[in-house]
Amino acid sequence: MKLIDYLVQNRSEVLQLTLEHLFLVLVATGSASLIGIPVGIILTRRTSLAKPVLAIANVLQTIPSLALFGFLIPVLGPYGIGRVPAIIALFLYSLLPIIRNTFTGVNGVDPAVREAARGMGMTDWQMLTQVELPLALNVIVAGVRVATVISVGTATIAAAIGAGGLGTYIFRGLRTVDRTLILAGAVPAAAMALLADLALGSLERILSPGSGGTIINRRRWVVGLGALVIIAGLVAYFNVGVATSGARIVVGSKDFTESRILSEIVAQTIENGTDIKVEQATELSGDLCHRELVAGQIDMYVEYTGTAFTAILKHPPISDPRTVYDQVKTDYASLFKLEWLQPLGFNNTFAILVRGDDARRLGLKNISDAARYAVNWRAGFGQDFMSRKDGYPGFVQTYGLRFSEPPREMDLSLSYQALANHQVDLIAGNSTDGLIEKLGLVQLEDDRHYFPPYEAAPIIRRDTLDRYPQVGDAVNRLAGRITNEEMRKLNYAVDAEKRDVKVVVNEFLSK
Amino acid sequence: MSQSQQSEPRSGSVDGPADAVIQFRNVNLQVNQKSLVEGLAFEVLRGETLVLLGRSGSGKTTTLKLINRLLDPTNGEVCVEGTSTRSWNPIELRRHIGYVIQDTGLFPHFTVERNIAVVPRLKGWPENRTRERVRELLQLVGLDPGMFANRYPRELSGGQRQRVGVARALAADPPIVLMDEPFGALDPLTRAELQREFAALTKRLNKTIVFVTHDIREAYTLASRIGLFKDGHLIELDTPDRFASSMDAEAQAFNKSIE
Numbered sequence: 166m167k168l169i170d171y172l173v174q175n176r177s178e179v180l181q182l183t184l185e186h187l188f189l190v191l192v193a194t195g196s197a198s199l200i201g202i203p204v205g206i207i208l209t210r211r212t213s214l215a216k217p218v219l220a221i222a223n224v225l226q227t228i229p230s231l232a233l234f235g236f237l238i239p240v241l242g243p244y245g246i247g248r249v250p251a252i253i254a255l256f257l258y259s260l261l262p263i264i265r266n267t268f269t270g271v272n273g274v275d276p277a278v279r280e281a282a283r284g285m286g287m288t289d290w291q292m293l294t295q296v297e298l299p300l301a302l303n304v305i306v307a308g309v310r311v312a313t314v315i316s317v318g319t320a321t322i323a324a325a326i327g328a329g330g331l332g333t334y335i336f337r338g339l340r341t342v343d344r345t346l347i348l349a350g351a352v353p354a355a356a357m358a359l360l361a362d363l364a365l366g367s368l369e370r371i372l373s374p375g376s377g378g379t380i381i382n383r384r385r386w387v388v389g390l391g392a393l394v395i396i397a398g399l400v401a402y403f404n405v406g407v408a409t410s411g412a413r414i415v416v417g418s419k420d421f422t423e424s425r426i427l428s429e430i431v432a433q434t435i436e437n438g439t440d441i442k443v444e445q446a447t448e449l450s451g452d453l454c455h456r457e458l459v460a461g462q463i464d465m466y467v468e469y470t471g472t473a474f475t476a477i478l479k480h481p482p483i484s485d486p487r488t489v490y491d492q493v494k495t496d497y498a499s500l501f502k503l504e505w506l507q508p509l510g511f512n513n514t515f516a517i518l519v520r521g522d523d524a525r526r527l528g529l530k531n532i533s534d535a536a537r538y539a540v541n542w543r544a545g546f547g548q549d550f551m552s553r554k555d556g557y558p559g560f561v562q563t564y565g566l567r568f569s570e571p572p573r574e575m576d577l578s579l580s581y582q583a584l585a586n587h588q589v590d591l592i593a594g595n596s597t598d599g600l601i602e603k604l605g606l607v608q609l610e611d612d613r614h615y616f617p618p619y620e621a622a623p624i625i626r627r628d629t630l631d632r633y634p635q636v637g638d639a640v641n642r643l644a645g646r647i648t649n650e651e652m653r654k655l656n657y658a659v660d661a662e663k664r665d666v667k668v669v670v671n672e673f674l675s676k
Numbered sequence: 677m678s679q680s681q682q683s684e685p686r687s688g689s690v691d692g693p694a695d696a697v698i699q700f701r702n703v704n705l706q707v708n709q710k711s712l713v714e715g716l717a718f719e720v721l722r723g724e725t726l727v728l729l730g731r732s733g734s735g736k737t738t739t740l741k742l743i744n745r746l747l748d749p750t751n752g753e754v755c756v757e758g759t760s761t762r763s764w765n766p767i768e769l770r771r772h773i774g775y776v777i778q779d780t781g782l783f784p785h786f787t788v789e790r791n792i793a794v795v796p797r798l799k800g801w802p803e804n805r806t807r808e809r810v811r812e813l814l815q816l817v818g819l820d821p822g823m824f825a826n827r828y829p830r831e832l833s834g835g836q837r838q839r840v841g842v843a844r845a846l847a848a849d850p851p852i853v854l855m856d857e858p859f860g861a862l863d864p865l866t867r868a869e870l871q872r873e874f875a876a877l878t879k880r881l882n883k884t885i886v887f888v889t890h891d892i893r894e895a896y897t898l899a900s901r902i903g904l905f906k907d908g909h910l911i912e913l914d915t916p917d918r919f920a921s922s923m924d925a926e927a928q929a930f931n932k933s934i935e
Contacts (some may be wrong), residue, residue: 277678277779277780278781278784280777281775281777281780281782281783284770284781284800284854285775286767286769286772286795287767287798288767295783296783550924615926
C-alpha cells in the first residue's frame with residue numbers, strides 16, 4: 166500500500182522517469198533492429214561470417230553492464246555519461262538476440278519452400294523479401310522481444326551514469342535502504358517489461374505464418390508501433406528542449422546520500438546567490454564525477470581531499486590534512502585545469518563499523534581491539550574500498566587483520582544492511598553516515614591513524630569559474646560551515662527519516 | 677547474348693534435331709570428389725513425358741536440377757531450347773520451366789491464388805490476366821476457384837496441395853515442366869486419381885515433361901519414354917513397351933515389383 170501511495174503522490178515524476186526509461190529502450194532496440202536485422206540477413210548469405218559475428222555479439226552480451234558503462238566513459242569523451250552511453254550499451258546488448266534470431270529465422274525457412282522459390286525463378290532479393298523474411302518475421306520479432314525485455318531491465322542500471330529512467334528510484338532506494346523507493350522503480354520497470362513482452366509476443370503470433378493473421382491486424386500493429394515511436398520522439402524533444410536555455414551550470418554528485426546532499430547545498434547556494442540556473446547530474450558512481458568534470462560534462466561537484474589524493478592522483482596516502490589539500494589544489498590546477506574551492510568543514514573518513522551489541526559484548530573501542538576477533542568474522546566492503554590504495558590492502562596490513570573468508574564485495578549502501586542483518590560482521594562505511602545511528606552500529610577508532618583525511622570541498626572547472634566568477638564567491642561562503650555533526654544530521658534526516666533532500670538542505674541553509 | 681533472346685529462344689536451333697527440347701551432352705557432376713551423375717547423354721523430345729525412374733540416390737533429382745540450373749554440370753553441357761544452360765540467365769531459364777517438387781514447396785504465407793500467381797507476377801503480367809489465369813488453372817486441376825482461391829496451404833489436403841503445386845508450375849504456360857516425385861507423399865488412392873488426371877492433362881497440354889519417380893506403376897501410367905537410373909548413370913532409355921521386356925537386371929527388378 167505504501168508503494169501505491171508513493172506512486173500516486175509522485176505520479177508526475179514516475180511518469181517522467183517511465184518515459185525516460187521507455188525512450189532509452191525504444192531508441193536502443195529500435196536502432197539495434199535497424200542494424201541487427203540486415204546483419205542477420207547478410208550472415209545467411211555469407212555463412213562463413215556467421216560464426217565470428219555471432220561470437221562477437223555473444224561476447225558483448227557477457228560484459229557486465231556497469232563495466233560496459235565504465236568502459237564507454239573515456240571512449241566517448243564529453244558524451245561519456247547520460248543517455249548516449251546508456252543507449253549505446255543497450256544497443257550492444259540488443260544486437261545478439263536480434264542478429265541471432267534473424268539468422269536462424271531466415272535459415273529455418275523450409276528448404277522445400279526455398280527450392281520452390283528458386284526453381285520458379287525468383288532472384289535472391291525476391292526470395293528474401295517475398296518468401297524468407299515474411300516466413301521468418303515471427304522469429305525475428307521474437308528476437309526483438311527478447312532484446313526489448315533485456316533492455317528494460319538493463320536500463321535501470323543506466324541511472325548509475327545519469328541516464329535517468331526508473332533505475333533512479335532503485336539507486337535512491339538502495340542508498341537510503343528504503344524498500345518502497347526500490348519498489349517504486351522496480352515494479353513499474355517490471356510492468357514495462359511484461360507489457361513489452363505481451364505486446365511483442367502477440368505481434369509475433371499474428372505474424373507467424375501458421376496463424377490467421379489478417380492484413381487489418383497487421384495494419385493496426387503498424388499504427389500502434391508508429392504511435393510509440395512518435396511518443397518517444399516527443400519525450401526526447403522536450404527533454405532536449407529544457408536543457409538548452411539561459412546561463413546554467415551542472416553540478417554532479419556521486420551515488421551516495423552525502424554527495425547528493427552536498428550537491429544540493431552547492432546548487433541551492435548558487436541559485437540563492439546568483440541568477441544562474443543549476444542542473445544536477447546525480448548517481449554518478451566510482452570516479453565518474455571526476456571523469457565527467459574533466460570532460461566538461463559537468464561543471465563542478467564536491468570531492469573529498471583523500472579521494473583526490475590517492476584514488477585520482479595516485480599518491481601514497483598521508484595523514485596531514487593541510488598537506489593533502491595543498492597538494493591536490495596544485496596538482497588539479499596543473500593537470501586538469503580544475504580549481505579546488507574552500508573545504509566545507511567536515512572530514513568524512515572511512516569508518517570501520519561493527520554491530521552495537523558486538524561492540525558492547527566484546528568491549529571494542531578501536532580497530533586494534535577488533536583484530537583478534539576478526540578471524541571468526543566475515544567482512545563486507547564496497548567496491549571503492551576494495552580497489553583503493555588507501556583502502557583494503559593497507560588497512561588489513563596496518564592492523565594485521567585476517568577474516569574467516571575473503572571479504573565480500575558489495576554495494577556500499579547494502580553493506581550497512583548486511584552488517585545489521587548478521588550477513589557480515591565488519592564493514593567500512595563513512596564516518597558521517599546517517600545509517601550508523603539508525604541501525605545502531607558502532608564506529609571503531611582508527612588508533613593507528615591509517616586512514617587519510619577526507620575533507621569535503623567543491624571542485625570547479627576553471628573555464629566555468631572564469632565565465633561565472635560569482636559562483637566561486639557564492640560557494641566559498643560555505644567554507645567551514647558544515648561540521649561532522651551537521652553532516653551526520655543531514656545524512657540522518659535523508660537516510661533514516663526519509664525526508665526530501667531539497668527540503669532538508671533548504672532548512673539547513675536558512676539557519 | 678541479350679535478355680530478349682534469352683527469354684524467347686527460338687526452338688529447333690542449329691545445334692540439334694528440331695524436336696529435341698533438352699539435350700544432355702556427356703554431363704558429369706561431382707560434388708566434393710563424389711560423382712553424383714556421370715556420362716549423361718540423352719535428349720528430351722518436344723511434347724513427350726520422359727519419366728526418370730530409379731532407386732533413391734540414383735541421380736534422378738540431380739539430373740532434373742541440372743535442367744533448370746539449380747545445379748551446374750562439372751563437365752559437359754545441358755542445352756535447353758538449343759542453348760547451353762550456362763548461357764541462359766538462370767532466372768529467365770527457371771521462369772521458362774515449370775517446377776513441381778514432392779513437398780510442393782507452396783508458400784505457407786500465400787493464399788492458393790497468390791501461390792499460383794507467383795511466376796506470372798514475377799513476369800509482370802497485368803493483374804486481370806493473372807487472375808483469369810489462376811481461375812482457369814484451378815479448374816484445370818479440378819479445384820473450384822470460388823472455394824479454394826483464398827485458402828491457405830495449411831487448409832488443404834495433401835492431394836489438393838499437389839494440385840495447386842501443379843497449377844502453380846503451369847501458371848505462366850511454360851513449354852517445359854519438371855516434376856520431382858510430385859505424388860510421392862500421397863496416399864495410394866489419391867495418388868492413382870491424380871496420376872490418371874495428370875496423364876489426361878498432359879495429352880491435352882502438349883508440354884515437354886520430365887518426371888522423376890521411383891514408382892514403376894507411375895512410370896507406366898505417364899511415360900512416353902522411361903529412363904532408368906542406377907548409381908548416377910542412365911542405364912536404359914526406352915518406350916514403356918520395350919522397357920517392359922528389357923533384359924537389364926535393374927529394369928527387371930523394377931518390373932518384377934509389380935507382377
